[in-house]
Amino acid sequence: MRGRIQSNPSFIAVVDLDARIRPNHPLRKIKEICDKALQGLSSEFDQAYKAGGRPSIPPEQLLKGSLLQIIYGIRSERQLCERIDDSLTFRWFLDLPLDQEAWVPTVYTHNRDRLLSTEMSRNFLARVVEQAREKGFVSNDHFSVDGTLLQAWASTKSLQPMTSDSDDDAPTSPPPSEPSSEPSTDDAKPRTGKDNLRDFRGETFSNSTHRSSTDPDSRLARKSSNTAAKPSYLGNAMMENRSGLVVESDLRQACGEGGETWSALAMLERMEGDHEITLGADKGYDNKGFVEICHQMNTIPHVAQNKGPHRQSSVSDEIAATEGYKTSIRRRKRIEQVFGWMKLSACLRQVKIRGKEAVSGLFTLACSAFNLVRMSRLMAVTA
Numbered sequence: 001m002r003g004r005i006q007s008n009p010s011f012i013a014v015v016d017l018d019a020r021i022r023p024n025h026p027l028r029k030i031k032e033i034c035d036k037a038l039q040g041l042s043s044e045f046d047q048a049y050k051a052g053g054r055p056s057i058p059p060e061q062l063l064k065g066s067l068l069q070i071i072y073g074i075r076s077e078r079q080l081c082e083r084i085d086d087s088l089t090f091r092w093f094l095d096l097p098l099d100q101e102a103w104v105p106t107v108y109t110h111n112r113d114r115l116l117s118t119e120m121s122r123n124f125l126a127r128v129v130e131q132a133r134e135k136g137f138v139s140n141d142h143f144s145v146d147g148t149l150l151q152a153w154a155s156t157k158s159l160q161p162m163t164s165d166s167d168d169d170a171p172t173s174p175p176p177s178e179p180s181s182e183p184s185t186d187d188a189k190p191r192t193g194k195d196n197l198r199d200f201r202g203e204t205f206s207n208s209t210h211r212s213s214t215d216p217d218s219r220l221a222r223k224s225s226n227t228a229a230k231p232s233y234l235g236n237a238m239m240e241n242r243s244g245l246v247v248e249s250d251l252r253q254a255c256g257e258g259g260e261t262w263s264a265l266a267m268l269e270r271m272e273g274d275h276e277i278t279l280g281a282d283k284g285y286d287n288k289g290f291v292e293i294c295h296q297m298n299t300i301p302h303v304a305q306n307k308g309p310h311r312q313s314s315v316s317d318e319i320a321a322t323e324g325y326k327t328s329i330r331r332r333k334r335i336e337q338v339f340g341w342m343k344l345s346a347c348l349r350q351v352k353i354r355g356k357e358a359v360s361g362l363f364t365l366a367c368s369a370f371n372l373v374r375m376s377r378l379m380a381v382t383a
Contacts, residue, residue, distance in 0.1 A: 017092040027093050029376040030071075034064055037127035044123060048115060057103060057111045061094050063124065063365070065103075066112060068093060070346045070369040077112075078105040118357060121364035122249070128371050129247050137378055139242035142324075144280035144332040145267065146239075147260040148339040150251075150363065151350040152218035152231040156200075159210040159220075159231075205229070207255050217356040221254035233356070235363045236263040237338055238271075241280070241331040245374055246338055246367040247271075251360040261290045268297055278302050280328035288314045302328035341373075342366050 021028065038060045045059045065080060068090060074080045084090045085102035096102075132138045207219050218231035234257075238248040248267040252258070264285065271277075276298050283306035291314040294301040302325045305313035319325055343349040346366055351359050 015098060017088060017098070020088050021092050024380075025089070026373070026376045026380075027089065029379050030067075030372045031093050033128060033131055033372055033375060034067065036131060037124055038063065040127050041120075041123060044120065048120075057108060059115050061096065062108070062112045062115050063120075064094050065108065066116060066362075066365055067369050067372065070348075070366050071373060073345050073347045075347055076105075076352065077109050081105045081108060113353075113358060116358070116361040116365065118251075118360040118364060121361045121368070125246070125249065125364055125368045125371070128368050128375075129245065132243070132245055132371065132375055135375075135379070135382075137243040137375060138245055138247065139240045140273070140277075141275070142241040142278045142280075142328060142331075143247065144239045144241055144328065144335050145236065145260075145264045145285075146282060146332070146335045146339070147234055147236040147263060148343075149221055149223055149232045149254060150235050150348060150359065152212070152215045152233060152359075153351055153354050154212040154214035154218055154231040156205070156228075156230065158212045158214040159205050160213050161209060162211055215354040217253065217354075217359075219254040219256065233351070233359050233363075234259065234263070235339075235342075236260060236267065237335060237367055238264070238267045239335045239338060241328065241334075243374065243378060244334045244337065245371050249364045249367045251356070251363045253356065261285055261287065265290070265293055265297075268294075268299060274298060276300065278324060278328055280332035282332065286314055291315060300324075302332075304329055304332075338367070338370055341370055346370075 048059070049056065065084070068074070068083075069077070069080045072083075074083060081102045081104070084094065084096065088098075090096075091098065129138060133140075205220060210220075212218050212231045215231060218233060220229040221232040221234070222229040232254040234252045234254045236250045236252070237246045239245065240247050248270055250263045250267050252263055257263075261284075264279070264281065268279070278300045279294060280302040281304065283304045285301075285303045286306040291301045291303065300319065301315055302319070303315050305315050305320055307313050313320075342363075346369065348362070348366055351362060353359060353362060
């Protein structure tokens with residue numbers, strides 16, 4: 001029998017959002033982990049807000065909205081609010097009633113930026129890792145570390161000479177171009193503002209002489225000698241080797257803050273416990289100072305040996321001959337999956353926010369989002 005469209009549809013309907021989400025939807029397990037982690041952060045949310053004033057967007061919804069944006073690779077906050085407005089799944093995940101309007105993108109962005117800090121993101125990551133440890137997904141003995149470049153939300157056209165060597169965050173504006181006495185053959189109006197043409201020929205850029213006027217915290221960096229240097233940040237992560245989950249994260253300027261090795265040591269200091277652990281890393285970490293500090297911190301450096309005709313590795317051959325070293329070197333490559341997921345699926349190849357503190361909070365939250373996606377799959381396998 002042919003179905004017919006109702007000419008007078010009912011305007012009042014009772015809908016159970018939970019019943020509209022299929023039982024095996026991956027967001028179900030993610031929501032369960034998020035809600036439990038956010039319950040443990042309730043006291044910190046209370047300290048972040050004043051007692052009086054106009055109520056803001058609930059902090060739980062702000063963090064969960066940012067997680068949705070990362071997991072689904074939504075490029076902007078405006079697109080996120082549009083998706084929330086017409087998606088039952090997003091409303092269910094955020095505990096947002098059907099009759100409530102979606103947030104204004106600007107209001108959501110301002111509220112999120114005030115809440116999403118490095119400390120808050122690290123606390124949320126710690127709560128997620130704690131749940132993974134309770135489920136047996138996290139190893140307490142074997143870890144790997146690596147770093148990656150995140151392109152800043154700034155272009156090379158924003159680079160301006162610094163006023164002085166001591167003032168790193170005060171770029172000067174380029175001098176205005178002198179008007180030409182010759183008549184112009186082009187009838188178009190001269191470009192101003194962002195479209196102002198600038199001749200870069202013969203000009204040399206470096207972190208010691210130039211800063212970006214758009215994002216002064218970013219630094220010029222490049223992955224190899226065959227690529228261009230762009231304003232970037234250095235994101236570092238520590239992964240446990242059992243399930244490939246991120247247990248610690250750290251973001252630094254791409255130049256001038258110790259690089260990957262000092263970031264790895266900072267993450268080791270934040271690790272709980274004083275038992276002996278192993279740390280896998282690539283050849284870039286094979287230097288004498290890093291290896292010696294690892295031994296002092298009761299950490300066996302399973303660093304890939306960087307040997308050459310005129311270079312000796314700082315990792316002893318006794319360590320390199322063990323089976324644990326070979327396993328760490330093989331498992332170490334899985335940390336690249338974390339960075340690959342962030343840059344491709346989460347659209348963080350170039351961050352959409354500015355400032356080191358904001359980018360650090362976003363990077364740490366992206367590590368938590370990767371753990372949530374990974375844990376949902378592990379829970380489905382073990383169920």
